[in-house]
Every structure is written in C-alpha cells, then in structure tokens.
Amino acid sequence: MVNAYVEGAADLDPDTAVLIAQRKALLGPAYRLMYARPLHFVRGEGVWLYTPEGERYLDAYNNVTSVGHCHPTVVKAIQRQVGVLATNTRYLHGAILRYAERLLATMPAEIGHLMYTCTGSDANDLAVRIAQSHTGGTGIIVTETAYHGITRAVAEFSPSLGENVNLGVHVRTVPAPDRYRSATGDVGAEFAAGVRAAIADLRRHGIKPALLICDGIFSSDGVLDGPAGFLQGAVDAIREAGGLYIADEVQSGFGRTGEAIWGFQRHGVVPDIVTLGKPMGNGFPVAGVAARPEVLAEFGAKARYFNTFGGNPVAVEAASAVLDVIEGEGLLENARAVGAYLKAGLETLALRHPCVGDVRGAGLFLGLEIVSERACKAPDAAMATRLINGLRDARVLVSGCGRAANVLKVRPPLVFSQDHADHLISAFDDVLTRSDS
Numbered sequence: 001m002v003n004a005y006v007e008g009a010a011d012l013d014p015d016t017a018v019l020i021a022q023r024k025a026l027l028g029p030a031y032r033l034m035y036a037r038p039l040h041f042v043r044g045e046g047v048w049l050y051t052p053e054g055e056r057y058l059d060a061y062n063n064v065t066s067v068g069h070c071h072p073t074v075v076k077a078i079q080r081q082v083g084v085l086a087t088n089t090r091y092l093h094g095a096i097l098r099y100a101e102r103l104l105a106t107m108p109a110e111i112g113h114l115m116y117t118c119t120g121s122d123a124n125d126l127a128v129r130i131a132q133s134h135t136g137g138t139g140i141i142v143t144e145t146a147y148h149g150i151t152r153a154v155a156e157f158s159p160s161l162g163e164n165v166n167l168g169v170h171v172r173t174v175p176a177p178d179r180y181r182s183a184t185g186d187v188g189a190e191f192a193a194g195v196r197a198a199i200a201d202l203r204r205h206g207i208k209p210a211l212l213i214c215d216g217i218f219s220s221d222g223v224l225d226g227p228a229g230f231l232q233g234a235v236d237a238i239r240e241a242g243g244l245y246i247a248d249e250v251q252s253g254f255g256r257t258g259e260a261i262w263g264f265q266r267h268g269v270v271p272d273i274v275t276l277g278k279p280m281g282n283g284f285p286v287a288g289v290a291a292r293p294e295v296l297a298e299f300g301a302k303a304r305y306f307n308t309f310g311g312n313p314v315a316v317e318a319a320s321a322v323l324d325v326i327e328g329e330g331l332l333e334n335a336r337a338v339g340a341y342l343k344a345g346l347e348t349l350a351l352r353h354p355c356v357g358d359v360r361g362a363g364l365f366l367g368l369e370i371v372s373e374r375a376c377k378a379p380d381a382a383m384a385t386r387l388i389n390g391l392r393d394a395r396v397l398v399s400g401c402g403r404a405a406n407v408l409k410v411r412p413p414l415v416f417s418q419d420h421a422d423h424l425i426s427a428f429d430d431v432l433t434r435s436d437s
Helices: 014-027 072-082 094-104 120-135 187-204 232-240 263-267 293-302 313-328 331-352 381-393 418-436
Strands: 043-045 048-050 056-059 113-117 139-143 171-174 209-215 244-248 273-276 287-291 356-361 366-373 399-401 407-410
Touching: 056 418, 072 313, 094 113, 094 287, 094 313, 113 120, 113 293, 120 209, 120 244, 120 273, 120 287, 120 293, 139 187, 171 187, 187 209, 187 232, 209 232, 232 244, 287 293, 313 331, 331 356, 331 366, 331 418, 366 381, 381 399, 381 407, 381 418
Parallel strands: 139 171, 139 209, 209 244, 244 273
Antiparallel strands: 043 048, 048 056, 113 287, 273 287, 356 366, 366 407, 399 407
C-alpha cells in the first residue's frame, strides 16, 4: 500500500501508540493508517487540520472535503435540515428534485437522470448493474492501477486494492495513458489500442463487453493529465463493441481540474453514465449516478431501486450547499488559477532537484513523478515515501499513487489559495534539499 503505517517501523509517542493499539483491538486488522508516524486530528477548518496540541497541518491531499473542512455554508445547511426532516426517497420531497435539476444542468444535455447513493463505491456498483442490464454483457475494462471502490462487485475491478484482492474473471486491465513514458507520444492511440485488445480478449473468452470505466485524470494510476481529448478513441472502441463509457467523477469532478466542472469535459466526450462520490457533499455521505435516459430505461423497467440513506433531505441540502460554495466563491476559476500557480512553482523546484522527473496535472490535482535516474525515468518508490513522510513532518499532507508507488499526489481542497501554495512549495523545497544531501 502506498503511504502506509507499518507496525514497529517507527518510534511513536506514548499517546499515539495507545490509540493505535486500541484501534487494532476494537476495529480489527483490516484498517490501514497513513504515514510512518500516524497523525491524530481533532479539528478541521478550511485547508487546515489540527492536532490535540493545536498544531496545524496544511491539508494538500483531502478531496473529500472539496470546499474545505467544516465550510460554514455546508455546516449550516446540514444543521438546519437535520432539525427539520431526515427521511428516505420513497416519500415525495422537493429538495431532491431541485438538486437533481441543478446538477444535471451542469452536464451535457444527453445526461438526463440522477440516482442518489451514499458513496462512490455505492455509485459505481449501481452503475455497473445499469450498464450490464443495458448491454447484456458483463465484461469490464479498467486501467492497471485503478481504484473505483470497495463493494464486492467494485473491488473486482479495482486493481489498486492489491494482488490479494482478486479481479473478476470478467475484468480486463489496460495500461494507463502515460505521456511521460509513452513509446510513441500518442497516448490516445496507445490507450485506444489497449482497450481494443482487452475487448478482443474478453470476446475470445466468451465474455461480452459491457463497459469501460475510468476517471478523467487517472488519479490512482499516477495523475495522468493529458493531453486533453485523448479519451475519444477509447470511448469509440468500447461503443463499437456494444459497451458503455462510465466516467468516474469521484475524484476529478466538481471543478477539481479547473477547466470544467467535470473531468470528462476536458476530453470532449459525453459519457453514458457518470458516477459521483462524497466530494458532492463535502464529506457528508451523498453520491450519485447520472445517466442517459435510454441507458437507464432497461434497468428501470426490470429492477426496483431503493437506497434508504441515499438522497435523504439532509444529504441533498449538504450537496446543494457545496454547489452554492463552488459557484459563489468562484472555486472553478480558483482551481484553475491556483493550480497553475502551484504547478509552475513545483516545476521550478524540479529544475533544481533531479529526483522530480515530471510534474503534471490539471487544476488542483497534481502528480509528481519521483525517479532515481532522470535519463531512464526509473521509478523511486523509496524516495517518494521519504518525501511524503518528510512533508508530514513539515506539517504538509500529501500522499502517493501510481503503479510503482512513486508518484506524489497533491489534491488540496478547492479553497486552496496562492499563500497556501507558497507554503507547500517552500516546505517541499526544504524536504527535497534535505533528501538531496
């Protein structure tokens, strides 16, 4: 696992050691903690997280609280609604309709329905059921280090969960589109060729293709940003095979890339299904599936969908408040401008620190490729781990991703400012300088 605490590998203060022991005793062995020395937070505000001692850490990783920790507009919306009504979608309620109309208006006109879930995993599980119902196929194509969720059905096409979580026999993986290491320079053609090869292999084994699913910036594969538009060939390939294109917008949506509200819009393609996750409610458990009406028709005719908590009035008010903040505070433009500023600053650092082989991304979603040799672009996971933990000790939070676990993932809340970017750049420069010596 990228950026994980390993028991016994680091000296811990007594209070932290006690909490970890209690966690293990009460929650069992399956949970994981981040950083060599795990952190204990008791409060969040904006881009900051606070320890019990009042020390603050710059959160440059958490996209779930998309508009910042404890944003007052979202908090007030939740508080107001939870004191009025919190029930399920089997009763009529205007809020879920108003929000659906508002959200769908941000998407291409072809996307006409919104279904509510609680999490991104929940949404991707439902999206696969819809796609398989519509196509009559079962085959799923994903990238080699993709993450799409933790339900049993979704874990079967989330290879980043590790080799001990088996992929389904109906799942095929393809190399992610990597411009940094591209053999030809045409990542769109390479990716489309991989999808076509996966389609052929599914058919050779008697499996009808149902869908290609990916997020707009390939976040778990190493934050692979472009060039914009390269997805078209792969989308054409899956549709020619009778399958659907599902855009997983859990990480790349809601203005994250700075260029548009949705990551898929960077590529000029219209998905058949769009899945949304907890950034939709700034961490409150609300998510969804948006779909073309003709894609949803078969599933709706044959299956009854019900989700007790998905789309309840409190969740919908949280989601509505997030849109209010994104629009009212100009966070799409902020992601574009501050993201460009941060990227330029990190690129300047890369000129002085040879372990940073590539800086890439869009908006407030950046990846830094850490290498041992620039000439051969050799991944350096050990150095990436040292840098992640060095930044943690400098009170700046980032994490890692990528097939070789050597890419630093920088993904702060959308309220990140130029001052915050300067703070991150300065801290990273110090950590890199110490690592160079």
